[in-house]
Amino acid sequence: MSACLIEEHDLGTIPYLEALQQQIIFAQRLAQDTPDKCYLLLAEHPPVITLGKRTDPAAIKDSSGIEVVSVERGGGATVHMLGQLVCYPITRLPAYRVRPYIRMLENTLLRLLDRYGIAAHVDSYNPGVWVGDAKIAAIGIRVRDRITRHGLALNVNNSLELYERIVPCHMPNMVSTSMRELLGRKLDLQEVKHRLVRYFEANFTLM
Numbered sequence: 001m002s003a004c005l006i007e008e009h010d011l012g013t014i015p016y017l018e019a020l021q022q023q024i025i026f027a028q029r030l031a032q033d034t035p036d037k038c039y040l041l042l043a044e045h046p047p048v049i050t051l052g053k054r055t056d057p058a059a060i061k062d063s064s065g066i067e068v069v070s071v072e073r074g075g076g077a078t079v080h081m082l083g084q085l086v087c088y089p090i091t092r093l094p095a096y097r098v099r100p101y102i103r104m105l106e107n108t109l110l111r112l113l114d115r116y117g118i119a120a121h122v123d124s125y126n127p128g129v130w131v132g133d134a135k136i137a138a139i140g141i142r143v144r145d146r147i148t149r150h151g152l153a154l155n156v157n158n159s160l161e162l163y164e165r166i167v168p169c170h171m172p173n174m175v176s177t178s179m180r181e182l183l184g185r186k187l188d189l190q191e192v193k194h195r196l197v198r199y200f201e202a203n204f205t206l207m
Contacts, residue, residue: 101148
């Protein structure tokens with residue numbers, strides 16, 4: 001994946017379904033582009049519950065007043081809300097490189113969190129990034145015709161209350177945390193975003 005051109009697009013605060021449509025548009029564009037290219041879409045979403053393709057409907061405890069969207073990504077139920085940083089890389093993977101791609105996303109988050117003094121780790125049985133027993137970032141992707149969609153969601157400044165409305169990632173006892181909760185202060189989301197892009201670029205070329 002060396003010498004790959006990464007093109008960053010900040011979608012700002014955007015409803016989830018609109019961002020989903022943007023992923024489709026960029027995936028179609030990539031299908032006509034040169035192979036060595038990656039569109040990196042960054043966003044925040046108003047509150048929404050999303051369900052992976054194998055999510056049990058019972059994973060929703062309370063959806064009152066909250067949009068619920070079923071999507072074709074891996075993983076179970078998760079939530080998005082303001083203050084959470086979502087990243088959708090749209091790129092073409094070499095054959096059989098899905099697992100290394102997921103490891104690359106995890107490593108990007110590990111490096112970013114380490115920059116803020118947060119000692120995070122990954123779990124070989126449960127995708128995502130963890131701090132102790134609490135999950136701080138979710139990863140769920142979809143690969144079709146070797147082109148990726150969906151991506152990662154990092155809890156930065158967001159409230160964690162919405163997680164109580166679901167059984168996240170098929171794990172009834174899962175606890176969530178955020179950078180703000182761990183550091184005891186609100187972070188500059190734009191700064192976190194820029195650093196995420198920088199670490200993504202560095203890790204992406206190592207695939």
